[in-house]
Amino acid sequence: MESLIELKDIVKTYKVGSVEVHALRGVNLTIQPNEYISIMGPSGSGKSTLMNIIGCLDTPTSGRYELEDVPVHEMDDNQLAEIRNRKIGFVFQTFNLLPRANALHNVELPLIYSGVHATRRKALAEAAIEKVGLSDRKSHKPSELSGGQRQRVAIARALVNNPSLILADEPTGNLDSATGDEIMQVFKDLHAAGNTVVLITHEKEIAEQANRIVYIRDGNIADDVRI
Amino acid sequence: MTPFLIKLWENIKIAIRALVQSKMRTVLTTIGIIIGVLTVVSVASIIEGLNRGFANQIANLGSNALYVQKYPWASMEDFSKFRNRPNVILKEADFIRERMRLAEAVSPSTGTRQDIRSRGKTLNGISVNGVTNNYDVVTGLVIEEGRFFSFAEIERDKNNVVIGWEIKENLFENRNVLGEKIKIGTTNYTVIGVTEKRGNFLGQSLDAEVYVPLGTVFKNFGWHRSISIAVKVTDATRVDEARDELRFLMRLARKLKPTDEDNFSINQQDVLMDMYNKLTGGLYTAAIGIGTLSLLVGGIGIMNIMLVSVTERRKEIGIRMALGAKRKVITFQFIVESIIICGVGGVIAIILSYLVSIIISKITPFPSAVPAWSVFMGLGFSALIGLFFGIYPASKAARLNPIECLRYE
Numbered sequence: 001m002e003s004l005i006e007l008k009d010i011v012k013t014y015k016v017g018s019v020e021v022h023a024l025r026g027v028n029l030t031i032q033p034n035e036y037i038s039i040m041g042p043s044g045s046g047k048s049t050l051m052n053i054i055g056c057l058d059t060p061t062s063g064r065y066e067l068e069d070v071p072v073h074e075m076d077d078n079q080l081a082e083i084r085n086r087k088i089g090f091v092f093q094t095f096n097l098l099p100r101a102n103a104l105h106n107v108e109l110p111l112i113y114s115g116v117h118a119t120r121r122k123a124l125a126e127a128a129i130e131k132v133g134l135s136d137r138k139s140h141k142p143s144e145l146s147g148g149q150r151q152r153v154a155i156a157r158a159l160v161n162n163p164s165l166i167l168a169d170e171p172t173g174n175l176d177s178a179t180g181d182e183i184m185q186v187f188k189d190l191h192a193a194g195n196t197v198v199l200i201t202h203e204k205e206i207a208e209q210a211n212r213i214v215y216i217r218d219g220n221i222a223d224d225v226r227i
Numbered sequence: 228m229t230p231f232l233i234k235l236w237e238n239i240k241i242a243i244r245a246l247v248q249s250k251m252r253t254v255l256t257t258i259g260i261i262i263g264v265l266t267v268v269s270v271a272s273i274i275e276g277l278n279r280g281f282a283n284q285i286a287n288l289g290s291n292a293l294y295v296q297k298y299p300w301a302s303m304e305d306f307s308k309f310r311n312r313p314n315v316i317l318k319e320a321d322f323i324r325e326r327m328r329l330a331e332a333v334s335p336s337t338g339t340r341q342d343i344r345s346r347g348k349t350l351n352g353i354s355v356n357g358v359t360n361n362y363d364v365v366t367g368l369v370i371e372e373g374r375f376f377s378f379a380e381i382e383r384d385k386n387n388v389v390i391g392w393e394i395k396e397n398l399f400e401n402r403n404v405l406g407e408k409i410k411i412g413t414t415n416y417t418v419i420g421v422t423e424k425r426g427n428f429l430g431q432s433l434d435a436e437v438y439v440p441l442g443t444v445f446k447n448f449g450w451h452r453s454i455s456i457a458v459k460v461t462d463a464t465r466v467d468e469a470r471d472e473l474r475f476l477m478r479l480a481r482k483l484k485p486t487d488e489d490n491f492s493i494n495q496q497d498v499l500m501d502m503y504n505k506l507t508g509g510l511y512t513a514a515i516g517i518g519t520l521s522l523l524v525g526g527i528g529i530m531n532i533m534l535v536s537v538t539e540r541r542k543e544i545g546i547r548m549a550l551g552a553k554r555k556v557i558t559f560q561f562i563v564e565s566i567i568i569c570g571v572g573g574v575i576a577i578i579l580s581y582l583v584s585i586i587i588s589k590i591t592p593f594p595s596a597v598p599a600w601s602v603f604m605g606l607g608f609s610a611l612i613g614l615f616f617g618i619y620p621a622s623k624a625a626r627l628n629p630i631e632c633l634r635y636e
């Protein structure tokens with residue numbers, strides 16, 4: 001396997017009425033396994049659009065996308081769901097936990113959709129919660145957790161299926177700076193443990209914690225810096 | 228367990244959890260379905276009750292029996308028209324018995340209502356049937372204790388009586404009754420037999436009747452009364468032929484001219500069966516209409532609630548999709564929710580319909596029974612409703628765009 005992700009001439013155009021919005025205008029990007037990469041750019045530059053395409057939540061209007069040498073751009077809905085389930089771990093700005101389910105159940109969700117047996121599922125979910133240091137809160141509901149703890153649960157959920165890639169869209173956007181730092185430490189640890197992490201942010205200090213920063217402007221990659 | 232079964236089971240658990248989490252919504256939706264299924268099953272049980280009572284009763288008349296009577300059992304015409312007809316009399320019964328080739332047995336009978344007394348106890352307005360010795364054979368009456376009348380007893384108009392099971396219960400309890408005396412009207416009769424228990428029909432006991440020789444009724448309660456002549460036909464396949472023969476003989480006995488109308492009626496079980504089938508047929512149609520309508524209303528309720536639920540839970544749907552739930556899994560989750568609501572509604576409705584059935588048979592003269600098929604039909608129907616009205620909301624949920632769902636707050 002050469003690279004984990006290869007994006008070639010990715011174009012994403014939204015049609016709003018008769019107006020065309022060019023969210024991505026031909027992005028070329030290659031990500032190697034175990035990279036820690038930040039994607040930076042001003043609001044509306046296309047960061048989230050790019051992340052949704054990398055995360056297989058969305059498909060490009062044109063261009064090629066290979067994930068672990070598999071052409072993802074040719075896949076149908078079901079195959080994309082399977083890729084999301086097995087290869088991608090999402091962390092969102094707003095956590096996106098199921099409000100009525102406890103932490104453990106939230107973490108188990110991806111395993112449910114891959115059909116893992118209940119006992120094994122519970123063990124894996126507990127291990128993932130352990131990794132983010134929340135073992136004592138596993139039966140709490142999201143409303144009974146602080147923002148930082150919620151984001152840890154979300155990270156545990158992203159980890160639990162042992163994905164090829166962890167994708168985080170402004171994971172500290174809803175947190176104060178101290179809690180944000182804690183969460184960034186979790187990502188650092190995950191990277192150190194061999195995970196590939198793609199982090200989207202518009203804060204320079206956050207972006208600089210990665211090994212590589214990709215700058216996006218107006219749907220194009222403006223700069224690609226290795227630190 | 229295979230991954231498929233795990234996913235199936237987990238999806239059912241997810242659906243149940245969602246239903247438990249919004250109890251009020253679930254309960255209200257279920258009520259709609261309960262009402263629909265309850266209507267269908269209750270009406271079915273009333274009809275089934277009628278079938279068990281009425282239809283069996285009619286069947287008891289025998290398909291190969293003809294009854295010559297003053298009045299028809301069912302007629303479109305004004306009944307006052309028949310009042311001027313001559314009474315059917317005993318001589319006509321003898322006339323038929325002597326001449327009719329297709330008759331296996333001819334049994335005249337008549338009836339009156341009288342008070343019955345024994346040892347200080349009185350039963351008011353009991354149906355007294357005047358019969359002949361083959362009445363039991365022709366009508367299928369079964370004797371439990373003692374015996375039915377002999378030919379000689381009938382000939383001599385003996386003051387003997389065969390009593391219904393309930394009369395014995397009320398007057399004698401467990402004591403031996405054979406040979407005891409009871410007073411019907413003003414005359415004493417000797418009990419010679421007790422009929423087998425037959426139960427209720429339209430709120431009336433079939434066991435609170437007594438039977439005495441036909442002539443005794445004339446002798447003790449007056450001669451001016453019309454009788455009914457039951458004719459048992461030898462061959463059930465020749466009933467129509469027998470009917471023609473019977474009509475011919477009656478016209479002959481009454482010396483009617485060819486231009487005269489019949490001044491008697493020949494009644495037959497068919498007429499009642501036809502009337503009954505028409506009545507219940509109408510009832511069935513009405514019931515199916517009402518039931519379908521209320522199930523439809525319930526179903527639309529389900530669909531409405533499910534649609535609201537899909538909109539409310541957009542975020543949840545987006546999360547599940549992002550984590551790898553396929554569209555068909557989302558579809559399945561919502562359909563299962565809808566089927567569970569309806570299924571639970573169906574079960575509750577069937578339990579309630581048993582109660583309704585008990586209440587109906589307690590407070591109305593109609594017998595009522597919940598037929599097994601209506602239970603399955605009710606359950607099947609409600610599950611189908613859940614499926615049918617769940618499909619659209621579920622597929623709407625599955626077609627949502629996960630990115631938009633996740634953006635939704």
Ligand SMILES: Nc1ncnc2c1ncn2[C@@H]1O[C@H](COP(=O)(O)OP(=O)(O)OP(=O)(O)O)[C@@H](O)[C@H]1O
Pocket residue numbers: 014015016021022023041042043044045046047048049050202
């Ligand atoms: N569903 C959509 N329909 C139409 N236009 C869209 C849609 N999604 C995004 N866009 C447009 O595409 C462009 C890129 O949006 P995107 O969300 O990727 O920006 P972003 O870099 O993530 O911004 P932010 O930092 O504010 O999150 C924007 O101009 C946006 O208006």
Ligand SMILES: [Mg+2]
Pocket residue numbers: 047048049
């Ligand atoms: Mg964004």
